[in-house]
Amino acid sequence: MESWDLIVIGAGVAGLSAGIYGTRSGLKTLVLDEKMAGGTTADAPSVENYPGFQKISGMELAQKMTTHCRNAGVAIHEFEQVMSLDLKSEKKQVKTNRTVYEAKAVVIASGSHYREIGIPGEKEFRGRGVSYCGICDGPLFKGRRVLVIGGGNSALITALYIAELASEVKIAHRRDMFRAEDALVKALEIKKNVEVLWSTEVKEIKGEKLVNKATIVDRKTGETKELLVNGVFVQIGEAPNSQQAKEAGVEVNEDGYIKIDIRQRTNIAGVFAAGDVTNHPVKQIGTAVGQGITAALEGYGYIKRPYHYK
């Protein structure tokens, strides 16, 4: 069985940061990801709030961090899927679709996935007008009508990005105020082709081969309408990728996020968590980086027990 000091599950920005610090600390470190390295950061059209980079595309930032990690000497295995975890013993086991690894400590940085609304038409039209990633699919809607669902940062960033391409963008938000950075709200206000539908729920997505309509309801008046749209971008937040950790005995909160302390420790000795999969209240690139660093250094302390480790 292949043996490592530290295995990091997930090569998003938290996992890559853990990788850099693990390897620089002298730990034999493996970072695994079922997809390409970079995580959901790569899906962001534009990042303006990772300190040091005033404005950079998510893809470029993700690539910079991946290169940084690789050049630090970290083994990054992309497109290798974790199937199950065995974490309770001192030697942790990570079973993937290729092999089984052993590790002295594990950092879970498996991130989150886009939440679905669960309305008729959503699954049916996925990839045929329904999307969860503006930068991936935005260009398909050049000159067309787009509906963005949500009211947080990612909904607004997506709407701003698509407004440059689409003829018309509507944002349907369940509440009557955004949960987003003021800078984004202000940037949206000056867009001429964006309209916000406050207190609005989307009830159904319709079409033939491709999406052509969405049924919306005004939550205050109860009035139902049909909108003509070619694309629907669902941006209603994320849910944690914590199922395997949970099955291996890692404690999660009521929404499935892994419970951590200030040192990124979970309830299992030698198992740490970092980034969007945790119950930390902030889900930002900069906070994921900080957590990944802490998790790796705590993993180092756990494995090596140097004189300064408490």
Added chain:
Amino acid sequence: MESWDLIVIGAGVAGLSAGIYGTRSGLKTLVLDEKMAGGTTADAPSVENYPGFQKISGMELAQKMTTHCRNAGVAIHEFEQVMSLDLKSEKKQVKTNRTVYEAKAVVIASGSHYREIGIPGEKEFRGRGVSYCGICDGPLFKGRRVLVIGGGNSALITALYIAELASEVKIAHRRDMFRAEDALVKALEIKKNVEVLWSTEVKEIKGEKLVNKATIVDRKTGETKELLVNGVFVQIGEAPNSQQAKEAGVEVNEDGYIKIDIRQRTNIAGVFAAGDVTNHPVKQIGTAVGQGITAALEGYGYIKRPYHYK
């Protein structure tokens, strides 16, 4: 009295990150620093572990973050010294050498200062051979003999930097192993003009106008020797700049670091802390950034109480 939403004390990387997020969230945000913005990051000859920048000088990274912060619209007052804090009421007051400000929330990101050893000659020869900052004073010792005291990351980074300039570098470390990244230890091993004096304490720094000798003692044998040196770089860690916070009622631990929870809250409502001044176990640029972001967003939540704030 000038009134702000959020006042951040300290313009190191934690404070600058808090500034970026405070302003982007729509808070009227002021960042104060008694020195130039950038904090101790600017003193680092080389930074290789802030994810996204494979290798950058501390000065350049500090400048990038300062520019990022300023361009986000944050007011940064440099060379303005905080004299005292009044934090217990809902309206917080920050008294400086220029005026008194009022704020709804405060982030303390005042960092730390270089610790002194407290031996004869240290104070006397400060600035005349005794230094606490390699990048500031290293070039003064081109072709000369230098002693670095310490065994952590900053001691090794300083030694590596000065080895390129000085004819000869000795590192005196109290213990028989370093408390530093493996990558740094390995880089040091291949330097021909560096010698490590293990289990060694420095007892006195001597000279006439300038430093010319250091008295060392071997902790195992008790043997005392005199080294001929022109420069002594003290790199034995930091102590928190928490005195004013403590006097204002902010709880600190036995070493004076401000106690925080996972959300960067202190014991006083509306007062947050981030970076090197806190009791967080990791003191890295990336972790200070993450903490600054969290502190500002928690400050936003505390002030605005949006529906999603718990």
